[in-house]
Amino acid sequence: MNVEEFLANEAQATQNYRCGFIAIVGRPNVGKSTLMNHLIGQKISITSKKAQTTRHKVTGIYTDNTAQFVFVDTPGFQTDHRNALNDRLNLNVTEAMNGVDAIAFVLEAMRFTDADRTVLKQLPKNTPVVLVVNKIDKDKAKDKLALNAFIEQVRAEFEFVAVEVVSAKHGLRIANLLETLKPFLPESVPMYPEDMVTDKSSRFLAMEIVREKLFRYLGEELPYAMNVEVEQFKEENGMFHIYIAVLVDKENQKPIVIGRGGEKLKKISTEARLDMEKLFDCKVFLKVWVKVKSGWADDIRFLNELGL
Numbered sequence: 001m002n003v004e005e006f007l008a009n010e011a012q013a014t015q016n017y018r019c020g021f022i023a024i025v026g027r028p029n030v031g032k033s034t035l036m037n038h039l040i041g042q043k044i045s046i047t048s049k050k051a052q053t054t055r056h057k058v059t060g061i062y063t064d065n066t067a068q069f070v071f072v073d074t075p076g077f078q079t080d081h082r083n084a085l086n087d088r089l090n091l092n093v094t095e096a097m098n099g100v101d102a103i104a105f106v107l108e109a110m111r112f113t114d115a116d117r118t119v120l121k122q123l124p125k126n127t128p129v130v131l132v133v134n135k136i137d138k139d140k141a142k143d144k145l146a147l148n149a150f151i152e153q154v155r156a157e158f159e160f161v162a163v164e165v166v167s168a169k170h171g172l173r174i175a176n177l178l179e180t181l182k183p184f185l186p187e188s189v190p191m192y193p194e195d196m197v198t199d200k201s202s203r204f205l206a207m208e209i210v211r212e213k214l215f216r217y218l219g220e221e222l223p224y225a226m227n228v229e230v231e232q233f234k235e236e237n238g239m240f241h242i243y244i245a246v247l248v249d250k251e252n253q254k255p256i257v258i259g260r261g262g263e264k265l266k267k268i269s270t271e272a273r274l275d276m277e278k279l280f281d282c283k284v285f286l287k288v289w290v291k292v293k294s295g296w297a298d299d300i301r302f303l304n305e306l307g308l
């Protein structure tokens, strides 16, 4: 190939390259964060069996030879309790949907609830929406006829531009989903470097990892009444030193997080440290402790400070 041919090929490749934003939207617990982690091939968004674990908008980037997908994982719309935190979360979802090129509306297979319908109603009118039916690995979704009938029922509710079925947890049909989404991205050169997987800082990811462990090891209600704050984050001699405070609402919640003889907190911080070492690919010194800050979920100024 001579230089001219090479340049012509390059120009052609740039012309056909696609890059754009896709919001991942759905009610809590349908598997948005799990899907995001599989789409980009790394764990940057926290997942949990409990609903409403995602509080922040997380951006995940997947780049290949033909396209760059910038995914925005949104908190599930909060329909249960009304407080300053939930109002702010819903605002974040609405904001995340503005200006994207397409929306992936995630649903759990064989389950279409009022909460799903509420989210559908809030989707912007002029943006293409792809229906993503997740959790097809579940037994109840294995009957193909029933699954098709379910999809038809949902399609009658909204004009989707396409439908995909996936299992985010098992990484099934993720490549198909990417292919389905690609035509909705505008032709453009990539916006981010090709090795970048998120626009979130290591500091933010560290905080999210600790939040995920709190959800895993604490009772049903408590994690919703707490938040996490990074007090210090520094790199020294190729090692990260991370100091994180867990904020609880009341003094009597402190021992629940700490556990007998400090056992629970130790487990949370050990697991968090191991995840961090994997993600950051270096040694981590992690210190986690508990602080009381009452009424934080209702304090707008404090939510601003936390970047929510």
Ligand SMILES: Nc1nc2c(ncn2[C@@H]2O[C@H](COP(=O)(O)OP(=O)(O)OP(=O)(O)O)[C@@H](O)[C@H]2O)c(=O)[nH]1
Residues within 6 Å of the ligand: 026, 027, 028, 029, 030, 031, 032, 033, 034, 035, 046, 047, 048, 049, 050, 051, 052, 053, 054, 055, 074, 075, 076, 134, 135, 136, 137, 138, 166, 167, 168, 169, 170
């Ligand atoms: N069986 C099965 N479970 C899944 C699948 N995808 C996600 N899950 C599970 O569903 C639960 C919720 O997943 P998340 O990814 O945290 O859901 P989310 O929609 O981000 O939830 P919020 O943060 O509450 O908005 C977790 O226990 C996941 O392991 C799937 O494909 N199959």
